[in-house]
Amino acid sequence: MRRLFALILIAVPLLAADRPEATIKYRQTTMRAMAAHMSLLSQVVKKQVGRRGRIGVDAEALRGLSIGLADLFPKGTGPETARTAAKPEIWQRRSDFEIAATKLQRETAYLSQLARGNDPAAFDAQFEAVNATCNSCHDQFRERD
Numbered sequence: 001m002r003r004l005f006a007l008i009l010i011a012v013p014l015l016a017a018d019r020p021e022a023t024i025k026y027r028q029t030t031m032r033a034m035a036a037h038m039s040l041l042s043q044v045v046k047k048q049v050g051r052r053g054r055i056g057v058d059a060e061a062l063r064g065l066s067i068g069l070a071d072l073f074p075k076g077t078g079p080e081t082a083r084t085a086a087k088p089e090i091w092q093r094r095s096d097f098e099i100a101a102t103k104l105q106r107e108t109a110y111l112s113q114l115a116r117g118n119d120p121a122a123f124d125a126q127f128e129a130v131n132a133t134c135n136s137c138h139d140q141f142r143e144r145d
């Protein structure tokens, strides 16, 4: 009996979902981290700084951060529960949202591949493609502030 009780004590926190507010904070911070890497790359692409040697780090971070992005929007973390800019459409048009998230994964994987190559023009064009992918999802699924 005591052993069963101990098992429940261990299992319950593992099964319990994160609080909606915590999940929202986590995904917003993930988004801001992606925005910081985009901002670093933007300075290079616009030739404000000559730091081409560092683009691989940012491109790879973007690739990594975009993996599983849609999972950061579980049911119950929309505006009906807490303060968030996530629109209800995320859950109403789930497959469109997942396609938009997967597209970012694909575009950033390609960005990272180009960062390892030796074609700055191709990299810069792909940077714009990634930027458009961020904006397209925001246009559909993020509340304007």
Ligand code: HEC
Pocket: 024, 027, 028, 029, 031, 032, 034, 035, 036, 038, 062, 069, 083, 084, 085, 086, 087, 097, 100, 101, 104, 130, 131, 133, 134, 135, 137, 138, 141, 142, 143
């Ligand atoms: C699949 C859809 C999707 C993609 C792709 C996406 N975002 Fe977002 N983003 C959102 C949603 C939805 C929110 C609102 C999240 C919330 O408030 O809970 C958001 C919020 C943000 C925020 C505000 C975070 C805050 O502090 O509240 C920033 C900055 C941001 N995104 C940057 C980016 C960048 C940069 C990219 C591309 C590299 C990107 N996003 C790609 C859906 C997306």
